[in-house]
Amino acid sequence: MKKPTGHIDYNDTVINIRGLKKSFGDLHILRGVDLDLYQGENLVVLGRSGMGKSVLIKIISGLLKADSGSVKVLGREVTTISDRDLQELRLDIGFSFQNSALYDSMTVRKNLEFPLVRNQPKLTRAEIDTAVETVLDAVGLSQTINQMPSELSGGQRKRIGIARTLILQPKIMLYDEPTAGLDPITCIEINDLINEVQQRYKTSSIIITHDMTCAKSTGDRIAILLDGQFQRQGNFDEVFDTDDSRVKPFYDYNFIQ
Numbered sequence: 219m220k221k222p223t224g225h226i227d228y229n230d231t232v233i234n235i236r237g238l239k240k241s242f243g244d245l246h247i248l249r250g251v252d253l254d255l256y257q258g259e260n261l262v263v264l265g266r267s268g269m270g271k272s273v274l275i276k277i278i279s280g281l282l283k284a285d286s287g288s289v290k291v292l293g294r295e296v297t298t299i300s301d302r303d304l305q306e307l308r309l310d311i312g313f314s315f316q317n318s319a320l321y322d323s324m325t326v327r328k329n330l331e332f333p334l335v336r337n338q339p340k341l342t343r344a345e346i347d348t349a350v351e352t353v354l355d356a357v358g359l360s361q362t363i364n365q366m367p368s369e370l371s372g373g374q375r376k377r378i379g380i381a382r383t384l385i386l387q388p389k390i391m392l393y394d395e396p397t398a399g400l401d402p403i404t405c406i407e408i409n410d411l412i413n414e415v416q417q418r419y420k421t422s423s424i425i426i427t428h429d430m431t432c433a434k435s436t437g438d439r440i441a442i443l444l445d446g447q448f449q450r451q452g453n454f455d456e457v458f459d460t461d462d463s464r465v466k467p468f469y470d471y472n473f474i475q
């Protein structure tokens with residue numbers, strides 16, 4: 219499916235990162251990262267393994283602490299935020315993990331209800347049912363409501379994982395390698411779903427991927443993390459219009475070999 223033209227507001231940002239640094243001992247991973255995410259935008263983050271892409275989104279969502287720099291998410295400075303405010307902010311951030319992180323002992327329905335019941339205890343049974351049915355419909359898996367995760371394919375688990383994130387109606391989605399380990403057809407379906415989520419839920423998203431088809435079909439903008447900083451940003455064609463030997467292999471490996 220062709221990428222739909224979104225509703226990106228380039229006058230409004232939901233994430234602003236300036237001078238972000240993070241080291242683990244002598245390993246200097248993020249070395250002064252600057253990045254903005256615009257309202258309604260899908261931003262794809264590329265970079266070699268170990269460059270710190272996952273560390274970056276963990277810092278954005280408050281799962282890891284920055285060493286220095288500023289990380290503003292929906293106007294809140296997460297480097298100095300209180301635990302209570304962070305908990306509240308996290309409700310606006312949907313984190314789609316690589317392994318889908320479903321509870322294997324619960325049905326799809328229970329998996330989807332779980333974050334709702336925990337975070338919105340006053341909802342009625344009917345409101346919970348409607349919310350579950352709505353997100354399942356959004357990811358095209360209404361028929362799986364009573365199934366166990368073990369009965370689902372990898373692509374279906376990925377979709378349910380995304381649905382479970384969407385049920386809290388986050389403003390920001392963070393996707394960590396959404397197509398990893400999936401066959402090419404299922405990858406295309408997940409890419410389409412990411413674009414549908416952007417349109418339907420008006421989310422702003424960061425998508426970490428090594429999959430160039432995913433980058434091309436979901437990214438309004440691509441940012442490449444090189445040596446601890448974002449050194450190339452632009453649309454897909456712009457970032458790969460280069461002879462930089464650190465950048466070209468991403469493209470060549472996927473599209474030429």
Ligand SMILES: Nc1ncnc2c1ncn2[C@@H]1O[C@H](COP(=O)(O)OP(=O)(O)OP(=O)(O)O)[C@@H](O)[C@H]1O
Nearest residue numbers: 242245247265266267268269270271272273274428
């Ligand atoms: N909690 C931690 N403690 C120590 N080192 C860590 C921690 N988290 C990440 N690292 C290190 O930081 C580096 C960056 O890790 P990260 O997972 O962000 O890489 P990545 O760019 O997402 O890689 P990949 O593409 O392989 O997923 C790695 O060397 C990793 O070992």
